[in-house]
Amino acid sequence: MQETLLPALGPWMICALTVCVGTLVQRLSGAGYGMFAAPVMALVAPDWLPGTVILVGFVVGIGSLLNTRDAIRWQDLPPGFAGRILGTAVAAYIATAVVGTDGLAIIVGFVVLIAVALTVLGLTFPISSGSLFIAGGVSGVMGTLTGIGAPPMAILYSKVDTRRAAATQNAFYGFGTLISIIALSIAQVLTFPQLAFAASLAPLVPFALLVSRPLATRFERGAIRPWALGLATISALVLLSRSV
Incomplete structure (x- = not known):
């Protein structure tokens, strides 16, 4: 486990840029921060995962x-919320075995690719108590292990009005990161x-949120997401090539 409080300046600046871009995408679309931030941080500051992504994700959400x-x-x-609590409990148990090992980087890489694939496929499911519970549970597992918990909810809200979808997903994301x-x-896997x-x-x-305000009226959710998905995919592939 890491011996210093912060990474070197170079990795820190890369992570700082990642947080700014991820926050912008999250604000505009209701999803994207974790998919973008987790693989980049796993590449340049792996010893600070998953806690850093999730802690900053709470502020973002x-x-x-x-x-x-x-x-x-x-x-x-x-x-x-009920599903998220259950999924988080399962993930916390798994985390005790993988945090601090190369296995976590591999999990992050594959989760990013799965999340991107689900988003690109454009799957849709009706919003109901059952589907919300299941999506919350899957989100809890993914989000607690990797910081990438938004995609399951994003699939449910893919056909909902853009602003309402982003707002509700951000509510799920903020609550979910707190539970994680x-x-x-x-x-005892969250370190100082x-x-x-x-x-x-x-x-x-x-x-980043301040910068996003004027952009929110200019960009639809679909306009910015392809760029974020592309960058997330590249980061995940590089991460897997270094970890497998």
Whole structure:
């Protein structure tokens, strides 16, 4: 496990840029921060995973939520939250075996590719209590292990009005990351260096959210997502080539 609180300046700056871009994508579409940030951080600062991605993700989710809270579909939240809690509990148990090993980087890489594939396929499912619970559970497993928990919910909301979909997904993401933080803390895999690294990156989130405000009126969700998916895919493939 890492011996220093923060990575060297070069890796830190790469992660800082990643947080800014990921926050921008998350704010505009309701998903994308984890898919973009997790593989990049796994490449340049693997010892600080998964805690740093998830801790910063909580700030991203809450900040994005506050910008669109009036558009949330509140009736959808309880079953999705219940599923997220169950999935997170399962993932926390798995995390005790893989955090700090090469296995975590491999999991991150494959989860990113799966998430991108699901997004590109354009699958759709009706939104119901059952589908919300299942999506929340899958999101809990993926999000707690890798910081990539948004895709299952993104599939459910792919046909919903853009602003309402982004707002509700950000609510799920903010709650989900909080539950993941609690679970990883209980499992004793959330370390002080991860907290320190996240604290150094978190101030960039409000800056990125501020920049995203004028862009939110110019870009539809579909306009920015292909770029984010492409960058996430490249990062995941590079990560897997170095880890397998």
